[in-house]
Amino acid sequence: MNTTNQGQYKQTALITGAAGGIGYELACIFACNDYNLVLVDKIGLKLKEIAVNFQQKFGNFVRTIVKDLSISTSPEEIFTELQQANITIDVLVNNAGFGIYGLFNETNLTAELEMLQVNLVCLTHLTKLFLKDMVKQGEGKILNVASAAAFQPGPLMAVYFATKAYILSFSEAIANELEGTGVTVTVLCPGSTESAFHERTGMADSKLVKGKRMMDAATVAKIGYRALMKGQTVVIPGVINQLLAKSVRFTPRKLVTKIVRNMQEDK
Numbered sequence: 001m002n003t004t005n006q007g008q009y010k011q012t013a014l015i016t017g018a019a020g021g022i023g024y025e026l027a028c029i030f031a032c033n034d035y036n037l038v039l040v041d042k043i044g045l046k047l048k049e050i051a052v053n054f055q056q057k058f059g060n061f062v063r064t065i066v067k068d069l070s071i072s073t074s075p076e077e078i079f080t081e082l083q084q085a086n087i088t089i090d091v092l093v094n095n096a097g098f099g100i101y102g103l104f105n106e107t108n109l110t111a112e113l114e115m116l117q118v119n120l121v122c123l124t125h126l127t128k129l130f131l132k133d134m135v136k137q138g139e140g141k142i143l144n145v146a147s148a149a150a151f152q153p154g155p156l157m158a159v160y161f162a163t164k165a166y167i168l169s170f171s172e173a174i175a176n177e178l179e180g181t182g183v184t185v186t187v188l189c190p191g192s193t194e195s196a197f198h199e200r201t202g203m204a205d206s207k208l209v210k211g212k213r214m215m216d217a218a219t220v221a222k223i224g225y226r227a228l229m230k231g232q233t234v235v236i237p238g239v240i241n242q243l244l245a246k247s248v249r250f251t252p253r254k255l256v257t258k259i260v261r262n263m264q265e266d267k
Contacts, residue, residue: 010061014038014082014089016069016126017096019046022145022193025221026093027054036061038087040078040096042068063087069096070114075125088137091228092130094123094167095145099160101264112159119163124170131174131183138182143228144171148191148236151245153253155261164189168234175233184231188224191241193217 013030017023019041027039031054041047044066051062065081067074082089097119100107127142134140147161150168154161171187178185192214220237227235236242248256 010034010036011090012036012038012061012087013091013093014040014078014126014130015093015095016040016122017145019043019050022188022190022217022221022224023093023095024050025218026095026143026225028218029221029225030091031058031060031062034058034060035091036063038063038065038082038089040065040067040069042066069118069122072117072121075122075129078126079129088133089130090134090139091141091143092126092134093143093145094126095143096122097145097163099157101157103156104158107159115159116163119160120166123167127174134183135178135181140183141228141231142171142183142185143224144185144187145224146171146187146189148189148241148245150187150189152248152260153257154264155257156264161260172233184228184233186224186228186232187234188220188227189234189236189241189245190215190220190224191236191238191244193220 013027013035015023015027015030015037018027018037018039020043023041027037027050030037037051037054037060039047039050039062044064047064047066051064054060054062063082063085065078067078069075098115100111100115123144127144131140131142134142144167146167147164149157149161150164152161168187168189171185175185175187194214194216215238223235223237236245
């Protein structure tokens with residue numbers, strides 16, 4: 001049961017990867033819209049700062065859970081902790097994720113397996129755990145953060161693009177399965193977004209990023225939130241991103257892959 005100090009029921013949103021970027025901006029939006037929050041990230045100090053700020057500014061109940069989602073037991077531990085605290089999750093936001101840049105035969109296998117765990121396995125696991133109660137309640141919302149990368153293969157980020165394709169396919173499939181249950185699934189597919197993502201992946205000098213104007217994380221979050229509230233299944237922020245996503249359907253796959261390779265290169 002989710003309550004305020006006065007005992008009034010509020011809905012609760014769980015957001016992974018909430019310490020920065022799109023996850024943080026989504027947390028801000030949910031806080032502004034009077035949701036209680038469960039914020040998950042491995043950066044504990046930042047989460048604590050966010051929680052204190054939100055509680056002071058909005059008066060929301062904020063619970064922080066510090067977890068490394070690349071560890072396979074983390075989803076079950078998160079679920080168990082919330083069950084023991086009698087906290088019901090009304091909105092699940094699977095935002096956590098990261099990318100690795102480089103030729104597949106040269107990139108680090110351990111890092112890529114961790115990426116698969118965070119981007120793909122953890123998202124699936126958390127969805128499985130929290131979805132059952134949503135269906136029993138007859139209401140709930142899930143927002144899975146994919147990428148415009150989901151619509152085509154991605155040389156130089158082969159595994160990352162593949163994880164995003166999985167998220168898109170998985171989300172669309174279960175959205176169909178859940179029709180009539182009161183539970184909706186939305187998948188957010190942003191293009192390149194202003195954040196620390198490109199620096200962390202080592203692709204800041206690529207043609208796709210360097211010198212390009214990108215949508216800011218706050219705008220992407222607002223678009224995703226509005227789509228979630230409307231029960232929209234797939235949302236692609238930005239007209240150009242929408243056109244590019246649709247155009248790949250009518251372009252030979254080999255050509256699409258070559259074009260993406262050219263955009264990803266740093267020379």
